[in-house]
Amino acid sequence: xxxxxxxxxxxxxxxxxxxxxxxxxxxxxxxxxxxxxxxxxxxxxxxxxxxxxxxxxxxxxxxxxxxxxxxxxxxxxxxxxxxxxxxxxxxxxxxxxxxxxxxxxxxxxxxxxxxxxxxxxxxxxxxxxxxxxxxxxxxxxxxxxxxxxxxxxxxxxxxxxxxxxxxxxxxxxxxxxxxxxxxxxxxxxxxxxxxxxxxxxxxxxxxxxxxxxxxxxxxxxxxxxxxxxxxxxxxxxxxxxxxxxxxxxxx
Numbered sequence: 001x002x003x004x005x006x007x008x009x010x011x012x013x014x015x016x017x018x019x020x021x022x023x024x025x026x027x028x029x030x031x032x033x034x035x036x037x038x039x040x041x042x043x044x045x046x047x048x049x050x051x052x053x054x055x056x057x058x059x060x061x062x063x064x065x066x067x068x069x070x071x072x073x074x075x076x077x078x079x080x081x082x083x084x085x086x087x088x089x090x091x092x093x094x095x096x097x098x099x100x101x102x103x104x105x106x107x108x109x110x111x112x113x114x115x116x117x118x119x120x121x122x123x124x125x126x127x128x129x130x131x132x133x134x135x136x137x138x139x140x141x142x143x144x145x146x147x148x149x150x151x152x153x154x155x156x157x158x159x160x161x162x163x164x165x166x167x168x169x170x171x172x173x174x175x176x177x178x179x180x181x182x183x184x185x186x187x188x189x190x191x192x193x194x195x196x197x198x199x200x201x202x203x204x205x206x207x208x209x210x211x212x213x214x215x216x217x218x219x220x221x222x223x224x225x226x227x228x229x230x231x232x233x234x235x236x237x238x239x240x241x242x243x244x245x246x247x248x249x250x251x
Contacts, residue, residue: 008150009148009150009153010147010148010149010150012148016144016147016148019140019143019144020144020148020154020157020158020161021161021165022140023137023140023141023144023158023161024157024158024159024160024161024162024165025162025165026133026134026136026137026140027133027134027137027158027162028158028159028162028166028199029162029165029166029169030130030133031130031133031134031137032130032199033166033169034126034127034129034130034133035047035126035127035130037122037126038050038122038123038124038125038126038127038130039123039127041122041123041126042123042124042127043233044229044232044233046123047123047127047229048225048228048229048230049230050123050124050127050128050131051127051130051131051134051225053127053128053131054131054134054135054219055083055084055219056084057131057132057134057135057219058135058138058139058215058218058219059084059219060084061135061136061139061215062139062142062214062215065139065143135215135219138206138210138215138218138219139215141206141207141210141215142210142211142214142215145207145210145211149211151204151207151208151211152204154203154207155200155203155204155207158203159196159199159200159203206218
């Protein structure tokens with residue numbers, strides 16, 4: 001599978017394989033599908049911002065499974081708790097409050113096409129579920145990598161099993177829809193290839209970071225993606241940026 005790990009891989013057991021199958025089911029199958037549905041019902045910038053809930057889920061789950069210790073009386077422990085609360089409040093404000101437009105001259109100055117009440121609720125809901133699955137993936141990965149520390153081999157197994165499980169789910173969901181399986185030499189094929197390559201790289205890098213620093217450290221850097229996506233989204237997708245979303249006025 002991976003030449004450099006050929007002589008260092010521990011024996012594969014049924015228990016380890018079952019955990020890897022669960023890993024691939026959490027991500028890419030569940031996480032990425034929920035993520036895409038959430039993005040379809042919002043936009044790239046809002047999707048990235050909602051994923052700032054990831055550190056919250058990661059911290060709480062790591063605490064529950066005793067992968068992270070919290071000392072309330074120490075400044076570090078108090079900072080973790082306060083940071084978690086700030087993240088939750090920020091995500092709620094982003095979802096329920098709409099501020100003024102930044103009026104970027106190169107972006108489209110109109111509302112997103114998916115601006116109905118149904119969409120405003122559906123997008124954040126699916127994105128929250130995606131973050132939960134992603135957190136489950138990180139916590140389980142931290143456990144698996146202790147007994148199967150071969151990161152390249154683990155990445156290959158996750159991607160392969162994810163492909164098989166994803167194909168099975170797609171066969172059920174898209175049954176009778178042959179168009180969904182058609183492949184053409186266009187931007188859609190480029191997006192598929194790009195997503196597959198980046199997913200493999202991300203799983204490997206994630207494994208390195210989780211092994212050295214733990215799942216909470218990895219998830220803490222996720223909010224940085226919001227700034228990057230917001231800037232790129234305004235230029236590439238011509239998305240107008242707002243200081244929040246409007247859900248209260250529609251309920």
